[in-house]
Amino acid sequence: MKYLKNLIKISLFLIIFCQIWNGVFSILGITKNSVTYFYKEPKNSLDIAYFGGSNAYAHFNTVLAFHEYGFTTGMLSTDAQQFISVKHLIKEAQKRQKPKVYVIDISNTTVIYPEEGAIRRVVDSIKPSTNRFEAVKEYLEMFNIPKEEHINYYFSFLTYHSSYKNINEYKFTRSDLFKGYYYNEYTSGIDPQKKVPWIKGTAPLAEDVNKEFNELIDYINKEKLNVLFIVSPKLYSEDVMQKLNTIVEICENNNYEVLNFNKIDLGIDYSHDYYNHAHLNVYGATKFTTYLGKYLKENYNLPDNRGGYYYSSWEKEYERFKEEYRKIIGTGFESLIEKK
Amino acid sequence: MVLTSLIFLTFSIITLIIYFVIPKKLQWIVLLASSLTFLFYNALTVNNVIYVLIILLSAYFGALLVHKYENTKKSKIFLVLSIIIILGELLILKYSNLFIVSANHFNNLFHINKQFNMVSFSSPVGLSYYSLIMIGYIVDVYRKICNPQKNILKCALFMSYFPILTSGPFIRYDKMEKELYTKHKLNYDNLCRGLIRIFWGLFKILVISQRLAIFVNTVYGDISTFNGTYIIIATIFFTLQLYTNFSGSIDIIMGISKIMGIELPENFTSPFFSRTITEFWRNWHITLGAWLKDYIFYPLMKSNFIQKIGNFFKKIFGKKVSKKITLYLSMLIMWILIGIWHGGAYTYIIGSGLLQFFFIFLEDLFGPLSQNINKKIGINTEAFSYKLYQCIRTFILFSFSMIFFRATSVGNAIDIIKHIFVYNPWVLVDNSSLYTAGLDLLDFRVLIISLIAMFIVEGMQRKENVLDKLFRQNIVFRWAIIYLLIFSVIIFGMYGPGYDPATFIYRGF
Numbered sequence: 001m002k003y004l005k006n007l008i009k010i011s012l013f014l015i016i017f018c019q020i021w022n023g024v025f026s027i028l029g030i031t032k033n034s035v036t037y038f039y040k041e042p043k044n045s046l047d048i049a050y051f052g053g054s055n056a057y058a059h060f061n062t063v064l065a066f067h068e069y070g071f072t073t074g075m076l077s078t079d080a081q082q083f084i085s086v087k088h089l090i091k092e093a094q095k096r097q098k099p100k101v102y103v104i105d106i107s108n109t110t111v112i113y114p115e116e117g118a119i120r121r122v123v124d125s126i127k128p129s130t131n132r133f134e135a136v137k138e139y140l141e142m143f144n145i146p147k148e149e150h151i152n153y154y155f156s157f158l159t160y161h162s163s164y165k166n167i168n169e170y171k172f173t174r175s176d177l178f179k180g181y182y183y184n185e186y187t188s189g190i191d192p193q194k195k196v197p198w199i200k201g202t203a204p205l206a207e208d209v210n211k212e213f214n215e216l217i218d219y220i221n222k223e224k225l226n227v228l229f230i231v232s233p234k235l236y237s238e239d240v241m242q243k244l245n246t247i248v249e250i251c252e253n254n255n256y257e258v259l260n261f262n263k264i265d266l267g268i269d270y271s272h273d274y275y276n277h278a279h280l281n282v283y284g285a286t287k288f289t290t291y292l293g294k295y296l297k298e299n300y301n302l303p304d305n306r307g308g309y310y311y312s313s314w315e316k317e318y319e320r321f322k323e324e325y326r327k328i329i330g331t332g333f334e335s336l337i338e339k340k
Numbered sequence: 341m342v343l344t345s346l347i348f349l350t351f352s353i354i355t356l357i358i359y360f361v362i363p364k365k366l367q368w369i370v371l372l373a374s375s376l377t378f379l380f381y382n383a384l385t386v387n388n389v390i391y392v393l394i395i396l397l398s399a400y401f402g403a404l405l406v407h408k409y410e411n412t413k414k415s416k417i418f419l420v421l422s423i424i425i426i427l428g429e430l431l432i433l434k435y436s437n438l439f440i441v442s443a444n445h446f447n448n449l450f451h452i453n454k455q456f457n458m459v460s461f462s463s464p465v466g467l468s469y470y471s472l473i474m475i476g477y478i479v480d481v482y483r484k485i486c487n488p489q490k491n492i493l494k495c496a497l498f499m500s501y502f503p504i505l506t507s508g509p510f511i512r513y514d515k516m517e518k519e520l521y522t523k524h525k526l527n528y529d530n531l532c533r534g535l536i537r538i539f540w541g542l543f544k545i546l547v548i549s550q551r552l553a554i555f556v557n558t559v560y561g562d563i564s565t566f567n568g569t570y571i572i573i574a575t576i577f578f579t580l581q582l583y584t585n586f587s588g589s590i591d592i593i594m595g596i597s598k599i600m601g602i603e604l605p606e607n608f609t610s611p612f613f614s615r616t617i618t619e620f621w622r623n624w625h626i627t628l629g630a631w632l633k634d635y636i637f638y639p640l641m642k643s644n645f646i647q648k649i650g651n652f653f654k655k656i657f658g659k660k661v662s663k664k665i666t667l668y669l670s671m672l673i674m675w676i677l678i679g680i681w682h683g684g685a686y687t688y689i690i691g692s693g694l695l696q697f698f699f700i701f702l703e704d705l706f707g708p709l710s711q712n713i714n715k716k717i718g719i720n721t722e723a724f725s726y727k728l729y730q731c732i733r734t735f736i737l738f739s740f741s742m743i744f745f746r747a748t749s750v751g752n753a754i755d756i757i758k759h760i761f762v763y764n765p766w767v768l769v770d771n772s773s774l775y776t777a778g779l780d781l782l783d784f785r786v787l788i789i790s791l792i793a794m795f796i797v798e799g800m801q802r803k804e805n806v807l808d809k810l811f812r813q814n815i816v817f818r819w820a821i822i823y824l825l826i827f828s829v830i831i832f833g834m835y836g837p838g839y840d841p842a843t844f845i846y847r848g849f
């Protein structure tokens with residue numbers, strides 16, 4: 001009896017410990033990002049899983065897409081996301097959701113950034129699991145991280161515990177993320193750009209990029225996933241364009257559809273629709289979302305969840321987005337939608 | 341293997357699991373295997389194995405022979421012989437350079453044109469501990485306090501019990517025999533108390549000591565820039581760093597042992613609440629003091645050499661004074677040995693040896709006079725304010741001596757003392773200067789709150805066992821305190837990338 005009592009006490013103690021631990025490290029851990037909010041969605045409630053670097057969360061307005069077309073999008077984008085990350089984030093999406101389409105923005109995948117942040121942005125966004133363990137392992141091997149540092153990646157609290165010194169609002173919540181879409185005063189800004197024409201021709205991919213891309217293709221082939229690759233509308237160097245052409249070629253050879261938004265006329269006004277050279281502002285993002293949303297709706301048989309009992313949070317987030325837009329821009333978002 | 345490292349944590353957890361899973365009669369073998377792994381983890385060399393074997397075999401056979409020939413002259417011969425071998429190895433491996441430096445100084449002084457080169461020996465971890473522990477064991481067998489251990493492997497376990505190899509405490513065979521070799525069950529109470537003690541140790545080391553070390557290292561590393569008030573603060577901080585580091589290590593060691601059901605002797609009992617240096621040393625590194633008293637001081641007092649000196653002075657100054665002289669002489673020898681044990685350098689001999697002797701000597705000499713004066717001018721020596729003054733005075737004296745302990749050389753210590761007299765008290769209040777020495781405002785806040793918490797616990801500990809008190813509380817409060825402790829270590833502990841694993845000041849001894 002005493003043994004049982006002690007066992008219950010220990011179990012209860014450990015359960016409370018884990019709860020406190022989760023609470024503490026949800027604040028001290030990596031700054032909240034789109035992936036954090038992906039985990040908050042109810043199981044099997046998302047129609048699309050969307051991957052990519054900053055272009056993904058800055059360009060595709062998930063709440064607008066829901067409001068206009070009724071499908072839900074889980075944004076699993078992290079800054080400068082690489083193919084190696086996409087594979088592991090797809091696995092996370094598969095664990096919790098049954099997306100009908102996997103949209104992969106390949107704009108940022110031609111270059112590998114061998115830095116700690118590139119690893120942490122992805123692996124520390126993934127919840128503890130064998131998938132996370134494998135992601136860490138692959139990253140460490142790819143970036144040749146010294147062995148003595150490995151433990152800091154496997155057990156991220158070793159790094160984050162001291163971030164109590166840098167606690168800010170973003171550690172608690174991200175009011176500028178709307179179901180993964182990134183919107184604030186900065187992304188409402190206007191930074192005029194000049195259009196760079198897309199060039200033809202291909203260039204070989206870096207060895208690591210090629211390897212990771214082939215692994216991703218193998219994985220989605222194996223899983224028989226419905227994948228749409230996209231190239232975001234932004235200003236690329238010639239080298240990057242040629243490398244992207246190579247990737248597009250491989251995708252098409254594998255019978256995957258690719259939308260290159262640099263070749264599609266979205267009605268982007270280069271003098272008005274960018275907040276910096278790489279990212280569309282809210283005006284450009286609205287044009288992009290309207291086009292891509294319609295395309296997805298028409299081509300992938302996506303459901304219309306609007307008005308559904310479990311989808312009220314999407315309506316609320318859209319209202320919050322509109323309110324934020326009105327605060328920043330000064331006019332109603334409806335007027336922008338009507339223009340499109 | 342540093343006590344606060346993940347490797348040590350993993351090592352301890354594996355040991356504990358195996359210890360409780362295997363048949364109880366084999367538990368001591370698990371401990372032996374773990375201890376040998378720990379002993380040779382960093383340095384499995386032929387030399388180290390030989391060094392360890394020399395001490396083990398000398399102590400093992402020495403004790404057997406001492407016991408076999410008890411009450412005969414041979415017994416004493418074997419006692420002396422085994423002590424000479426163990427002590428000889430310790431002196432050669434640890435203190436050769438002290439003799440070389442001394443010889444070179446001597447040669448310089450007398451213009452002898454001969455200088456010896458310094459030597460470097462790699463020695464197995466914990467040599468200073470288990471050499472003395474094994475000497476104590478042989479002497480105890482000689483004194484018939486205990487019987488010799490006939491199983492050499494059990495003797496090896498007593499010598500190398502892994503938790504104590506880095507920081508002690510000094511153990512005695514008669515007390516440890518039951519603890520190490522008897523069967524232990526996993527006990528809920530022991531588990532809880534052991535874990536809390538481990539986290540308390542981690543709190544002291546990772547939250548307090550490591551933070552203090554940053555400030556201390558910055559200031560002592562550049563005394564030209566960080567002088568005056570900075571050095572005063574750094575000196576106070578170093579004393580606290582030394583204490584939290586050392587006593588924290590002991591807490592971890594005691595905690596691990598407690599989980600296994602093994603009780604070790606306490607090594608600290610709130611030393612900063614001591615009113616005199618004499619009392620301070622009764623509460624600081626208690627087991628070393630006790631060892632030296634039992635195996636050095638008392639035998640020395642009874643030795644022919646000291647007796648002869650006593651008799652000599654008795655004829656000149658009378659019985660009372662000659663008694664004092666022999667007492668002080670024995671104490672002086674003991675304190676020099678304490679200094680030498682702390683490290684083969686003059687800084688240690690002065691810092692933790694001669695200065696301590698000097699303070700105790702003054703206390704003994706002027707104590708009665710001071711009491712008389714206090715009585716005559718009506719000072720209430722039992723008032724809180726007077727006790728506080730005495731504690732602060734003791735703390736300051738000890739901290740001053742630690743300048744030598746921390747310094748790289750005697751010259752460096754004198755240099756540090758000179759730099760104390762630079763007048764710059766404004767650094768305490770000008771809102772930024774203090775934060776240029778490695779710790780920011782938030783670190784200072786964490787440090788101050790943690791130190792207050794530590795002193796409150798230490799103060800309570802003087803009255804009763806804090807763990808007993810905690811376990812009498814209701815579960816909600818009790819668990820809240822435990823979670824607070826654990827998460828303070830996890831969040832505010834200085835570990836992980838960017839921090840070196842805590843280095844143990846006493847580890848090298």
